[in-house]
Amino acid sequence: MHRTGELYGQFETLEQQREASSLGMWVFLITEVMFFGGVFLTYTINRAIYPAAFGIGSNTLDLRLGGFNTAVLIASSFTMAMAVWASQTGKKKLIPLFLTLTLVLGSVFLGVKVVEYAQKFEHHLVPGRSFQIDAHIENQAQKQELEAAFAKDPDLNAHAQLYFSLYFGMTGLHALHMLIGAGLLLWLIRESLRGRFTPQYNTPVEVVGLYWHFVDIVWIYLFPLLYLIDRHK
Amino acid sequence: MSEHIVSPKIYAGIFTTLMVFTGVTVYAAYVNLHKWNIVIALGIATFKATLVILYFMHARYSPRRTQLVIIAGVFWLAILLALTLSDYLTRVTIHG
Amino acid sequence: MSATATKPAATLPADHYLNAKYGLRSWLLTTDHKRIALLYLGSVTVFFFIGGIFAVMIRVHLLTPQGYLVTAETYNKLFTMHGVAMIFFFLIPSIPAVLGNFLIPLMIGAKDLAFPKLNLLSWYVYVVGGIFTLYSMISGGLDTGWTLYAPLSTVYSNSAVAPAVIGIFINGFSSILTGLNFLVTIHTMRAPGLTWFRLPMFVWTHYATSIIMILGTPVIAITLALAGMERLFHLGFFNPQMGGDPILFQHLFWFYSHPAVYIMILPSMGVVSELIPTFARKPLFGYRFVAAASIAIAVIGFLVWAHHMFVAGQSVYAALVFSFLSFLVAIPSAVKVFNWMATLYKGSISYDTPMLYALGFIGLFVIGGLTGMFLACLGVDIHVHDTYFVVAHFHYIMVGGAVMGYLGGLHFWWPKISGRMYPEFLARISAIILFAGFNLTFFPQFILGYLGMPRRYHTYPPEFQVFNVMSTAGASILAVGYLLPMIYLTWAMRYGRVAGPNPWPATGLEWQTASPPPTENFDTTPVVTWEPYDFVNRPDLGLAAPPEQRVPGDKDM
Numbered sequence: 054m055h056r057t058g059e060l061y062g063q064f065e066t067l068e069q070q071r072e073a074s075s076l077g078m079w080v081f082l083i084t085e086v087m088f089f090g091g092v093f094l095t096y097t098i099n100r101a102i103y104p105a106a107f108g109i110g111s112n113t114l115d116l117r118l119g120g121f122n123t124a125v126l127i128a129s130s131f132t133m134a135m136a137v138w139a140s141q142t143g144k145k146k147l148i149p150l151f152l153t154l155t156l157v158l159g160s161v162f163l164g165v166k167v168v169e170y171a172q173k174f175e176h177h178l179v180p181g182r183s184f185q186i187d188a189h190i191e192n193q194a195q196k197q198e199l200e201a202a203f204a205k206d207p208d209l210n211a212h213a214q215l216y217f218s219l220y221f222g223m224t225g226l227h228a229l230h231m232l233i234g235a236g237l238l239l240w241l242i243r244e245s246l247r248g249r250f251t252p253q254y255n256t257p258v259e260v261v262g263l264y265w266h267f268v269d270i271v272w273i274y275l276f277p278l279l280y281l282i283d284r285h286k
Numbered sequence: 287m288s289e290h291i292v293s294p295k296i297y298a299g300i301f302t303t304l305m306v307f308t309g310v311t312v313y314a315a316y317v318n319l320h321k322w323n324i325v326i327a328l329g330i331a332t333f334k335a336t337l338v339i340l341y342f343m344h345a346r347y348s349p350r351r352t353q354l355v356i357i358a359g360v361f362w363l364a365i366l367l368a369l370t371l372s373d374y375l376t377r378v379t380i381h382g
Numbered sequence: 383m384s385a386t387a388t389k390p391a392a393t394l395p396a397d398h399y400l401n402a403k404y405g406l407r408s409w410l411l412t413t414d415h416k417r418i419a420l421l422y423l424g425s426v427t428v429f430f431f432i433g434g435i436f437a438v439m440i441r442v443h444l445l446t447p448q449g450y451l452v453t454a455e456t457y458n459k460l461f462t463m464h465g466v467a468m469i470f471f472f473l474i475p476s477i478p479a480v481l482g483n484f485l486i487p488l489m490i491g492a493k494d495l496a497f498p499k500l501n502l503l504s505w506y507v508y509v510v511g512g513i514f515t516l517y518s519m520i521s522g523g524l525d526t527g528w529t530l531y532a533p534l535s536t537v538y539s540n541s542a543v544a545p546a547v548i549g550i551f552i553n554g555f556s557s558i559l560t561g562l563n564f565l566v567t568i569h570t571m572r573a574p575g576l577t578w579f580r581l582p583m584f585v586w587t588h589y590a591t592s593i594i595m596i597l598g599t600p601v602i603a604i605t606l607a608l609a610g611m612e613r614l615f616h617l618g619f620f621n622p623q624m625g626g627d628p629i630l631f632q633h634l635f636w637f638y639s640h641p642a643v644y645i646m647i648l649p650s651m652g653v654v655s656e657l658i659p660t661f662a663r664k665p666l667f668g669y670r671f672v673a674a675a676s677i678a679i680a681v682i683g684f685l686v687w688a689h690h691m692f693v694a695g696q697s698v699y700a701a702l703v704f705s706f707l708s709f710l711v712a713i714p715s716a717v718k719v720f721n722w723m724a725t726l727y728k729g730s731i732s733y734d735t736p737m738l739y740a741l742g743f744i745g746l747f748v749i750g751g752l753t754g755m756f757l758a759c760l761g762v763d764i765h766v767h768d769t770y771f772v773v774a775h776f777h778y779i780m781v782g783g784a785v786m787g788y789l790g791g792l793h794f795w796w797p798k799i800s801g802r803m804y805p806e807f808l809a810r811i812s813a814i815i816l817f818a819g820f821n822l823t824f825f826p827q828f829i830l831g832y833l834g835m836p837r838r839y840h841t842y843p844p845e846f847q848v849f850n851v852m853s854t855a856g857a858s859i860l861a862v863g864y865l866l867p868m869i870y871l872t873w874a875m876r877y878g879r880v881a882g883p884n885p886w887p888a889t890g891l892e893w894q895t896a897s898p899p900p901t902e903n904f905d906t907t908p909v910v911t912w913e914p915y916d917f918v919n920r921p922d923l924g925l926a927a928p929p930e931q932r933v934p935g936d937k938d939m
Contacts, residue, residue, distance in 0.1 A: 083362075
């Protein structure tokens with residue numbers, strides 16, 4: 054269908070187009086809810102069966118990096134919401150500014166994840182043949198904890214590997230979605246620099262915003278589920 | 287234009303609340319509340335997610351249809367989790 | 383109008399969607415929902431052929447108890463790939479992607495779907511998924527059963543699992559995009575005056591189907607991703623030796639794959655809900671109940687999946703819950719059947735080919751559905767699970783139900799799609815051949831299963847041979863019933879009698895535009911002021927006269 058101005062030919066009015074685009078993105082997001090839902094279910098069942106192994110796995114994660122990343126992502130949601138506000142109120146110069154801030158914060162998040170993944174690799178915590186939960190021991194307390202856990206569960210290594218399979222699977226899937234979001238932001242920044250978004254037409258900004266907030270929500274759940282198990286021990 | 291424009295002041299308020307509760311959830315993780323740890327952690331996460339959905343994603347100001355879509359998504363996730371758990375939580379181990 | 387007057391010969395419109403642009407690029411880069419529907423028609427037919435060839439090989443192999451056609455390992459691959467091709471690449475897309483794509487914008491008075499480019503993307507995604515799966519087939523094939531149970535699929539199978547899993551995973555996104563497109567279109571692009579309760583039932587059932595596609599398909603996507611990761615990286619989610627649980631795979635798999643069967647049947651029910659009123663010349667009885675039943679099937683269908691797992695090792699209490707819910711899901715289907723029967727009652731029934739398929743659907747769907755009730759009973763299921771009873775049950779629904787609806791719909795809307803009528807006499811014979819062949823193929827399988835013949839086995843005890851031979855004989859007749867329409871529908875696209883806008887006549891909006899329709903569907907956006915299936919008060923469609931005074935149309939062949 055051809056396009057006249059910003060109105061695609063299959064729609065009768067810009068309002069109908071905006072309604073359809075927004076509903077389309079929301080419907081897509083609930084497909085993502087079900088998509089992540091399957092792996093959240095897998096996590097739930099496995100954590101219920103192997104609570105000790107999950108606690109030990111979780112304690113190897115760097116809480117400062119995880120907490121920092123959570124703050125960074127929430128901030129990026131804030132800047133994204135501001136970008137939508139700028140597009141709604143006609144503040145054309147602010148749109149690319151807020152979008153760029155969002156992109157920068159998202160990139161910081163991904164950079165920190167790379168650091169975390171590298172650390173896991175060094176400590177033999179990547180699932181596979183070289184996985185070993187007790188390869189890297191930081192202090193005596195951790196050593197005792199591990200020994201006690203192994204005594205109760207001789208297969209601790211395999212069960213801890215389940216935790217890390219889920220850690221990499223879930224954060225990896227999340228990071229993939231952030232990369233896609235980053236790509237969408239780059240496109241939006243380019244279009245906003247061309248002055249394309251006005252209060253009459255800002256649908257792409259709104260719709261990418263919905264996507265970005267969803268990715269933030271996934272992390273809001275991932276953070277406590279992966280980083281905050283058995284921290285009181 | 288039927289869009290409702292949320293003010294930056296509200297956004298800033300939501301942002302602050304989200305940061306505060308991130309701190310709360312980390313703090314709560316260090317206190318041994320036994321089985322309540324997971325409940326509180328998920329409760330706080332759900333509270334934060336709700337704020338993002340209502341205000342950052344404008345669900346509070348969206349048409350009824352959008353709100354129904356959101357509820358349907360959450361409900362269907364609940365079906366997946368609840369009915370599967372209905373198997374795992376009622377399994378009886380036969381010692382013999 | 384005198385009783386001897388004949389209708390003036392119809393002519394094709396000068397410009398329509400088929401001749402608007404020529405050349406391969408105009409088809410491969412089209413965003414016209416009607417052309418995309420035809421692209422899908424071609425691709426799903428290819429996979430129907432492939433699945434059909436595997437079926438023929440299975441049935442020939444099973445002519446003798448020892449099975450001399452193929453080895454045991456190859457036999458495992460045959461039934462697996464028959465299932466994969468038919469379910470994922472034929473049945474699930476068939477009606478929605480072909481008839482749904484073509485008709486939904488026309489039925490609601492829109493120029494296209496909400497997202498035409500996404501629509502084209504969904505077809506390419508389907509094709510890419512298909513190519514991966516074909517690669518799996520030609521590089522040795524998959525032998526795990528279409529259900530891909532772990533840990534056979536993730537650890538022990540030496541067959542071409544990875545490309546098949548990738549292919550099915552990718553194909554899932556085609557389904558998701560189609561459902562998303564339909565849902566948004568139906569919500570936001572209905573013509574003025576077209577309220578929800580004035581929609582054709584075909585649209586309601588596709589709406590319900592879209593709900594399932596959107597909420598269910600992502601779960602099998604993530605399941606396949608997890609299974610693929612497990613196989614490639616030796617992880618342990620579903621592997622007991624590494625602390626995983628194979629039942630978890632089954633829960634995740636069936637959470638989608640049971641609602642998937644409603645993706646396959648609901649659109650077909652939608653077709654039947656169009657055919658019965660048209661060929662009984664009566665409004666659909668209990669319209670609101672049928673609409674509500676469609677949504678109910680979609681919702682309750684998500685609550686019953688573990689009835690596929692009664693003997694797998696799940697908790698017996700969970701099994702009780704799922705058994706009860708499985709009985710519940712039959713109710714809305716029964717509501718539909720009763721309403722179709724009530725529509726037929728005191729109707730003015732004509733036995734055109736689409737009606738033959740619709741009537742066949744009702745009978746065969748009832749048998750399939752009732753035998754589903756047997757399976758929902760925990761006690762009975764323990765006896766007949768993994769036997770030919772189950773095979774017969776689901777073939778009655780998927781072939782006797784879904785495929786009959788698909789063929790009935792293709793015939794009914796062929797004049798709209800191609801501008802020309804198919805040969806009526808030959809088509810009726812073909813429908814009868816198909817019906818006879820189908821029952822001969824699958825009814826003996828109920829008996830075989832009840833007597834204890836297991837499914838997915840390459841041999842069987844000699845006392846089962848007679849029924850197996852009957853089944854194979856039926857399959858050869860069934861094949862004729864499939865081949866004939868493929869031939870004459872293709873023939874009719876070029877040489878059939880020109881149909882005109884509304885040859886039946888029927889009451890939907892799609893019949894108020896030319897056959898074939900112009901690219902933008904309607905010259906002006908229609909404004910709807912009438913109720914659906916109103917065969918009495920529609921003089922604009924020539925439907926004011928009572929049935930006895932209708933002028934007989936001319937029928938050839």
